[in-house]
Each structure stands twice: as C-alpha cells, then as structure tokens.
Amino acid sequence: MINIGVFKFASCDGCQLSFFEIVEEILKIGDINISFFLEAQSKNRFDEFDISFVEGSISTPEDIELIKKIREKSKKVVTIGACATSGGIQSIRNYLNYKEILEYVYPSPEYINSLEKSHPSSDFIEVDYELRGCPINKKHLLEVINSFLLNKTPNLPRYPVCLECKIKGNPCVLVLGKPCLGSITVAGCGSICPSYNRGCYGCFGPIEKPNIEHLQEIFKEKGFKGDMFEDILTSFNAYNRTYREQYEKES
C-alpha cells in the first residue's frame, strides 16, 4: 500500500485540482491510499508518507515548520506547480518593497503573519522532484506517480516550448511580432499560448541554461516597449533559481 499526502501552502488550489482529474487513473493503479488531502476528504492522517505532494509557496514561519515536518515523514517529496517550485506569482513581491505592498493591500498590516519573501519548498528542504507549471499538466502528475511506483525517473520534457510549436506546426509568434518566452521556457503545457495567437509568458519556468540575454536583445530589436521583458520574466515563476541568480548578480 502506497501512502500519499497532498499539502497546500500559499496558492490558488489549481494544481491540487489535477488530482480530481486523474482520480480514475489513480484508482486503477490500486493499492494507493490518500491519507492526507484536506481538500478532498474529512478524515486525514498525518503519519508516514511514501509520496507527499506539495502545492503553494512557503510564506509564513509556520509554513517553514510544516514543510520540514512533511520532509521528515515522507520518503519522497514532490512539489506541484510554480508556487511550490519557484515561489509563484506572489514571489513578484520578493523584488519589490515588502512594507509598501503590505500596507497597500491590508488596512491593518500589523495582523498579517507573513514572511517578507515567498519561497519555493527547496529553500528549506530537499525536494525529490519538481513539477513545473502554473498550473501543472495533469499528465505530468500521473507520470510522476507511475514513475515512483516503478522506481524510475519521470520522463518529462526538458526542451523549450519552441519544440512543441514546431511539432504542432505553429507559425512562430515571435517572428509575427508578439513577445514570446518560448525559447527559454521549458515545454510541457503543449505550447498553449502560441497556439492561441499570443506569446508564451513563461508559466512553466526556464529551461536549464536559458539564453536570457539573447532573447532580451531580440525583444529590443523588435521594439517591445518598456520593461516588458522583465515584467514577463518576473511573473509566475519570479523566484526561480535561474532568474533569482541573475537578479542577485545584477543588483
């Protein structure tokens, strides 16, 4: 019997919903016991887990304690989605003035219990596998579960979105004059945005060693105005290691 836990930190719940989408497939695998999943069931046990899935970014002191406890009790920890993997949309604040934002959103900021920065799980614990995407692709979730059961490495794309466009036969939206991060963003969504006549906005986060400078030059050449490049880059995966290192190097 495989014990699974599904946990949530700061997030929109969108990645957890994937479990509802693949529930029939999970039941077919058999021998799986979901022992902790607050959103799906009222009886939950925090015991020992074979695999723990973590959604959401670490944003409060209590979150840090809980993620460490989850690590202790779990054989494998898998982050699901941009929040848990890269800090999520809320990590845009990591590059802004925290106090200003806090006071802007909350009339009584003294009651808000929050860390200044929104962190990926990997800032505090060792993570066995990180699932990308805002939201994740449900097929990837199933691939991870199956792979761990079979004791193999999940087979998920490491190539950029561009390749998915080529396979689909999409005309290149960057060439057509739309700002697109496809060349530096890891594939997995099925190149949805270019298929819907818009540029990729990087919700699966960067590939390994992305050529950021070159794409930035292309953006300039194309005449995309203002901080468009930085704005797209520092959005759904704002606190991703790659962007973070680049940012810290620059400042």
Next chain:
Amino acid sequence: MKKRVDILTRVEGEGKIIINEKDGKIESVVLNIFEPPRFIEGILVGRKYDVIPDITARICGICPVAYQMSGVQAIESAFGIDVSREVEKLRKLYYYGEWIQSHSIHVFFLHLPDFYGKSSIFEIAKERAEILKDALRIKSVGGKIVEIIGGRVVHPVSVKAGGFTRYPEKEELKSLIPLIEESIELAKKYTEEFSKLNFPEDNIIGNLQFVSLYGDDEYAILNGRIVSDRGLDIDKDEFKEVFKEFQVGSSTAKKCRIYGKNVYIVGAMSRFNNNYEKLSDEALRLSKKINLSPPVKNSFKSILVRMVEIVHSMEKAIEIIKTYEKPEVETEFKTKRSEGTGVSEAPRGVLWHKYSFDEYGIILSADIVPPTSQNQDIMEINTYNFIKFMTEKEKILTFAERVVRNYDPCISCATHLISLD
C-alpha cells in the same frame, strides 16, 4: 472561556472554525482564514492593464474565468471599449463552462459526502462506483468548454480586452453538443435523486438580503445591475458606496454589510432567489419537479440549487453553440487615464473589481472584492444559529463544518482581502 478549533476540510483553500464557549454555552463562532496572504493587488500596481486577466486568474484555480471576466470588464469600462454581441455570447459560454466545472467539483467532491456521512467521494465510490464516474463526466462538460475557448481549464490564456486572442471554429464547439445533451440527462437524474436526501431544518433568519446580479433578459452571469430581494438596485460603479466594510469589536476580521449594517448573502442561492423565472426551460421544469422555489433559505439545499444551475448552464451552452458565429473584426482601442469597474457572477457569487490606469494603461490602483469575503459574516451567523443549542462536541463540530461548506467558501479567494487573526 473555552475554544474549540476545527480545521475545515473539503473546502477550497485552508481555514478553521473557532467556536467560543462560556459556561457550557456556545457564545460565538468565528471563521478564521489562515491562508498566507498573496498580495495580488499590490503586485498588479505598476504593471500594464493587459496582465489583469492572467494575474487575477491566479487568485483562484477553481474560478479563474470569473476573475478574468470581471477584470476584463473593468478594463473595457475604463477605456470605453465596446464588446461585440458575438464576443459577449462566447464569453457567456466560457463562463457557463466554469459554472459547470466549479459546481460539479463542489457538489460531488466537496459537498455530497456530507449527506452520505462519508469522508470523501472516493469513499462513496466504494459502494457506488458510478457516482464518481458520472461526476467526472458532468464536470468534463465544463472543462471541455473552457479548454476549447481558453486553451486549458485552470488559468486559461485567451482572454483580452475587446475579446479573445483566438476564436474557436463553429465545428469545434458543435462537437460538444452530444456530450452536453447526454450530461443534461445525467445531471437531471442526480438532481432528482439528491432532492430526496435528508436536509436538516435550517432557516437563515434575521434581516438577511439575497444579493446577486440581475439582467432583464436572462439569469445574470456576465454582467447586470446589482440587486437584492429587498429592492436594492445599483450600478457596478456604486458598489463601494453601498457595500461597506467595517471592523468588528475585538476581532481583526473585516466584514462587509449593506450600508455597513444589513447582513447579506451572495452566491447560487441569491441568484436562484432573484432570477428564478429566468432559468432555462429544463432547469425551471426540474426545479418545479423537485419543489425547489424561491425563496430558498435552507443553506443545505444549496446543493440542489447548484445542480439546477448546472442544468441551466448546459442548456444555455447548447443554445449559444447552435447560433455561434466566429467573430471576424478586431476591436481597436486606446489606453487613457481613467478608472473602471467590473462585476460578474462567479460560481460563488458577486465578484467585483476596480482599477485606475494612467494614459499608457499602467495600473495605478487595484481593488478586488471576492464573493467569499462578502459571505464570511452570514457564514458565521448561520453556523452560530445552527449549533447554538447543541451540546455534543462531535455533533457541534460536524455541523459547524457542514453549514460553512453549504456556502462553498473559497478561502484562496477570500484570503487576499481579510485581515488575519
């Protein structure tokens, strides 16, 4: 003073109910939302108007379309963009897709186990496997509609000011009709079955007002005036003048009431009570058959109202698909220094946005009021009234949680507004 704390399960997001007792009597109920804040409004300021549909969608993974629709309407109001009839029809179809998807998750996965005394739908499925299968089928109708129009179910990508980045071909949409027709029958069957469930007596009492959108020609979803069953009737621009937030005694939570004093409720029950006669033919026939008519005041019966709205959404979806023509013209517009509001009926009720922009379309301010923050007050009152004379600990906790769940609260949505204890 004794405190009982119960962690909420089977809701969107994370929260707990705190039940305060004194001398063996229940004194008050507090719904505490302990999700960490995500500062979405603060993040929006300084960015360009076109990020609104993408970024606000991330407030909620179960109702991203609602955020996109209220948001884009605010942009269009600000810049004076006229939306064509065809675009408006497609947006409604897109939104019906989300109602179907979100309602089926709540009805089957989150709410139904309460009536079966089970921990989850998986437990129900051990005895009745077909329920899970049918639930997924009904839900998939909504998912497929959103996916075709928006590219994916969670955080779809195609919404922009004036329309969509891509318009589906008529054939793509038409291919869904057999599935929808079949699912209407399935949804009707389950509605009739659920109408025979055991509903505890629960009359939401007091000076409560049912608040929803209202349109002359249909069961409002995408836009309309903001009305109540007691004669309130205002434009979206007047929202903040009427719905006032205030701080309650020693609590740090903020509540929202009409003129700061009248308790109100938003969501499926309010929509049903205010728009009943505008339901689609099948949905209206179904309501009559199960004796569900306004005013519905028993919050446990919201499961039936959501089922009726699923049937309504499916029937309207077919109607739109049959007359759909792919829009051809791109809407041109210019940004200007301005402000605009947007309001629509999210699956959980009235969702209001307001933004101001500079002449380049940069966001200067952002204000979002989600339905769950508006319902916090009535959820606490309803829970308190329901459990105040109960004495068994187990029963108190079970029913407190059940009443809150009747409202389908989305705590991920509410978090970004309410101060935390």
